[in-house]
Amino acid sequence: MCGIVGILDTRGTREVSRELLSRMNESQHHRGPDAGAMHVEPGLGFGHRRLSIIDLATGQQPMFNEDGSVVVIYRAHAARAHL
Numbered sequence: 001m002c003g004i005v006g007i008l009d010t011r012g013t014r015e016v017s018r019e020l021l022s023r024m025n026e027s028q029h030h031r032g033p034d035a036g037a038m039h040v041e042p043g044l045g046f047g048h049r050r051l052s053i054i055d056l057a058t059g060q061q062p063m064f065n066e067d068g069s070v071v072v073i074y075r076a077h078a079a080r081a082h083l
Contacts, residue, residue, distance in 0.1 A: 003031035004073055005047040012043035021045040037061055039071050046073045 005024040007016045021038055025047030029036070032049030039046045039062045048061045062073045 002051050003028035003049045007045045009043040014043060016040050016043065016045035018045070021047050025049060035060060039073065046071075048073045 005021065005028065007021055007024075009016065018038070018040055021040065025036055025038060028049050032051045034052040035050040037048055037060070046062065050061065062071045064071050
């Protein structure tokens with residue numbers, strides 16, 4: 001099933017509350033009991049819960065590019081449906 005939460009400061013300057021983001025992410029624990037992670041940077045915070053059904057070994061999130069300058073959290077099932 002999986003689930004994604006996020007907080008965005010449109011000015012990109014305020015710190016995102018890790019405590020709030022963590023509570024938001026844990027509120028959807030039932031959607032993804034197998035794994036959970038968060039990514040926080042100034043003005044932005046993402047949380048993800050994962051239900052491991054496919055891609056068991058390499059489906060951890062968030063995902064980063066080679067130099068760590070780009071981060072993505074996504075719902076793989078929805079992404080595959082559009083490919």
